[in-house]
Amino acid sequence: MDEVPPAAGTQSGEQPREGPSSTDGATSSVYVHAPFCARRCFYCDFAVTVDRESRHDAWLNAISxxxxxxxxEDLFSFPEPLRTLYVGGGTPSLLGTCAMDGLASVIGLRLLSHPDLEWTAEANPESFTPAIARAWRAAGVNRVSLGVQSFHEPSLRWMGRLHGSAGAAEAVRNARRAGFGNVSADLIFGLPGHLARDWGDxxxxxxxxxxxxxxxxxxxxxxxxxxxxAVAGGRERVASECRYRDEYLEAVxxxxxxxxxxxxVSSFAIPGRESRHNEVYWSGRSYLGLGNGAHSFRKPLRRWNLRDWKEYSTSVMKGDSAIAGHEVLDRAALRLERIWLGxxxxxxxxxxxxxxxxxxxxxxxxxRDWARAxxxxxxxxxxxxxxxxxxxIELDEAVTNRKDGE
Ligand code: SF4
Structure with a gap:
């Protein structure tokens, strides 16, 4: 559910032969992917494996x-404690009570010792139990991101979500009782009109x-x-552009x-509670991604891991690489990406x-009042x-002097 910025630049499925020197790879942000979900949501295209069993040990062994x-490898170095750690998915709360403590042991207490560490873990309401909340807090997680999406029962069922309309409030209560003072909620808009979802509600x-x-x-x-x-086969219709726009503007x-x-664009916070981890993506600083499908960036190199959990875990457990591909961004691509992310x-x-x-x-x-100076x-x-x-796209075409697809 975590959002990673899209890529620009040259692409290759091979391992990089050249890249940055090892002297400037200081990294203070890590993303860890937890790929398991109890069921795949109707719309989901993430690197997810449907599995109701806890795969805690297999996951931790592969991440380790x-x-x-x-x-x-020495491409990413960690001279200072991390500033942000983000465990996304998938559904990290399916991994059981010991997963975050286990992850802390893998990464090491020195790297998790910064007094301002922002350690986020994603959870779905139905699996964010009081026991998980307490265990995560005790392990050092201090921010929870809940996949709420809606409170409207028919919409939740249409999406394939496993919680009901009261699930989000219960999950927030569990978080507060465990001592979390920083909770985020994801909401989805632009659902098909036939669901009669009341967005204002x-x-x-x-x-x-x-x-x-x-x-x-x-x-x-x-x-x-x-x-x-379903959309391609004419069995489902997406929301009109007008509805999409109205819901976004109403939410703002x-x-x-x-x-x-x-x-x-997608994020709202009580001042001072902006996501510091996402800010790393948007500002072009380096980050390391662990787990299947995870991306890593260290200027000018971006690389990404094998997307399939089995392929990824088999590879790393044999001592082989997790990497599926990479791109080296030239100066123009880096500048364009920086502007776009900014x-x-x-x-x-x-x-x-x-x-x-x-x-x-x-x-x-x-x-057109789309931008202001x-x-x-x-x-x-x-x-x-x-x-x-x-x-x-317009900016890219103007800067590179080419139309998309040329
Ligand atoms: S819970 Fe999130 S990651 Fe899992 S299937 Fe649904 S949308 Fe995808």
Whole structure:
């Protein structure tokens, strides 16, 4: 459920032969993927394995094997304790009470000793039991991200979620009782109209949870999913653009009106509770990803792991590499990516960083009120964020002087 920025640049399925020197690989953020889910949601295209049994030991052994490979490789170095650790999935809360403690043993207490460490783990409401909450808190997890998605029973069933409308509130209670002061909730918008989901009611109920952070994701149709096949076969219809837009704008109004800072296209936080881990992705700093399908970045190299859990775990347990591919970003690709990631965030990008050949494009955005220039920075407006993907393509075409697909 964790969002990793998309890639730009040259691609290869081979191991990198050249890359950055080992002297500048200091990394302070780690993502760990937990791939198991009790059931696959209708729309989900993540690197997930459906398995109701706890695969705690197999998971921890594979993560440990990959982590020790990384430490020998010397491409990523960890001279200082980590600032952020994010365990995403999949459903980490399916891994049982000992998983986070086990992960702490793998990574080592020295690296988890920073007083400001943000350690997030994702959970689904039905498996975030009081025992899991207490065990995670005792292990050092201090932020929980809950996959709420909706409070509307028919919508939850349509999505294939396993919790009911009261599940989110119970999970938040479990988190609070265990001592979590930082809880995030994911909500999905743009569901098909036939579900008759009351979006305003869902927004009210998520506000009632009193969480510190919210992430809003528009439903996207991926061709490889059951939803994708149903849409292609005419058995399902997605929300209209108009509905998608209205729900996004309504959410922005309700959440910002309730005191949340809209600090990134999909993210809202009580000031001071912005996700520090996601900020690493958006700011171009280096991060290491462990687990199947995980991505790692160390300028100018991005690489990604084998996506299939069995393939990944078999490989690392044999002592072979987890890596499926990589890309080395040239300077132009790095600059473009930096601008695009910057525009996702409220702070925007410095006007000086916009290449001259893109000026006409950004001036047009400002005339349409999709962007504003303030204090030497270019920021997208909420209307601009609604068009983020299209604007990114436009920017890319203006900078590289080519149409997509050329
Ligand atoms: S719980 Fe999340 S990761 Fe698991 S199948 Fe559903 S959407 Fe995918």
């Amino acid at each position: 094997a990959e982590w020790h490979q990384i430490r020998r 869902d927004l009210e109920r998520v506000l009632d949870l009193g969480v510190e952070h919210m992430s809003l994701y528009g439903l996207t149709v991926e061709p490889r999913t059951p939803l994708g096949r 109004e309700r959440l910002t009106g309730a005191g949340y800072l809209h600090y990134e 525009l996702r965030a409220r702070r925007g990008v410095s006007l000086a960083s916009i290449p001259a050949r893109a000026t006409a494009v950004t001036e047009r955005w400002m005339r 303030e204090a030497g920075r270019l920021r997208l407006t909420v209307e601009g964020w609604l068009l983020l993907d299209a604007l990114a």
